[in-house]
Amino acid sequence: MAQVDKCKLPQAFWRAVEQIGVPPAALLRQARLPATLHLGGQSYLTTAQYFVLLRALADLSGDPALGVRMVREADTAVHPPSSLAAFYARDYRDGLTRLARFKQLCTPEQLQVVEAGGECSISANWPFAVEPEPAISVDVTFATLVELGRRATGKTIAPRRVEFTRTGPVSATHAEYFGCPIRAGASRDVLVLDAEDLDRPFPGHNPEMLEMLTPALTAALGELEAQSSIAEQVKVVLKRSLASGQPGLNDVARQLGMSDRTLQRRITEEGSTFRDLLAEARRDLGRRLLTDPATDIAEVACLLGYQDTTSFYRAFREWEGMPPNRWREMHLPRRAVGVGLH
Structure with missing residues (x-):
């Protein structure tokens, strides 16, 4: 799919920032972004600006596991339609496929999902990035994928392992949340799931809602593609x-x-x-x-x-x-x- 360097920040993001005790104005000042970016409706950033914003958020909070905590504490109801559709999927595999496809309506991030040898490896690629993805961004992505499986199946799904490029010890929050071996200093950031978990059904599977959401999301993807020469x-x-x-x-x-x-x-x-x-x-x-x-x-x-x-x-x-x-x-x-x- 064609790509546009545009990261969407909904109002739910700014509410989450306030809930962890970081004033949006202070965050924008730290990131050297427009002071009124959080006011009004949705705001848009380039990948570079988005990375700067997330790094500033991590610095101000002082919490190395902030990304995990934000996802874990977020209400499913505040998810945008592009993410919400995944919760109505048939099973975990279908949900991951829908999330990977429609996530690009929010950011240019591309999820690469590979099944082999009883494992499902998921990594992310940011096509417009010229510097490494911030650790907090990796945490948000991986926690979002795990949280989808846990909330939609009602089961405590644990990955087989998580690999991080960051160095240093992994926080206790990471270890507790993922519940699997975590390796730091890896060559790439990758979340590895048990392929058998992908067949777990979603009790909330709603074909009617998918029939409503999928055409609209597909059309939005088409419009996004048309914006890119x-x-x-x-x-x-x-x-x-x-x-x-x-x-x-x-x-x-x-x-x-x-x-x-x-x-x-x-x-x-x-x-x-x-x-x-x-x-x-x-x-x-x-x-x-x-x-x-x-x-x-x-x-x-x-x-x-x-x-x-x-x-x-x-x-x-x-x-x-x-x-x-x-x-x-x-x-x-x-x-x-x-x-x-x-």
Whole structure:
């Protein structure tokens, strides 16, 4: 499905923030986001802004298990229709499928569900992210998936194991909530369920409600897809793949689920070329990476798929009319530049 970098924050989010004792105004000030973002109806953030907001929330609360606690204490009734539909599903497997499909109406997060060897492994991918997902966000996702199974089946479902990329000891709240082995310092964040649990029926299965909700949610997904041009979709894939080398048109076409010829035709119809989109993706990602003083320029070049810094310097001069180190000096606060140089 096409992606749009838009994270929806419903009023229920701000009510949950207040319930844990964090004033929304203080949270927005900490995250350096607009002070009135919590007022009125739904608000929208980019992935980068959403990650900043969640990190600020974790910092202000001082609770390493805040994400788990927020999900556990949330009332099912406040869930948006995109999540609520999962509770009306036939069984846990059907519920997870619906949640993974319609969750993208709220955030660009893509849930990857793989069943093999009696296990169901679930991980998340944020296509617009240029930095690691915050631990609190991972906790919210994994707790949401577990809570769906527990509330909808009425059983105390425990995962087989949970793997976190974060380091350090796992909190007692995590251990108590998940009730399974938890490994820190893993190569990726993954929730592993027992495949047999996926067949557990949902007593609240409601075909009538699904008949009402599914067409509306499917139509909303179609509208969201229409907002994203093929050029934007290609650049999302390129940014995600650059660090592994320079992806070709066939690599991108495969990830977008279309033939090379179809992708080439659609790019041409939008008045662009694959080479231009690759340059734009590198330029956009390069500028984002350079705003982080902790990332040195050689590393930026590597993450953009360049084999040496000389090639990166040459390309960056063509984009911005100056070398990357000069651009960084102009776009970072004076103190931040100093930190990056020492």
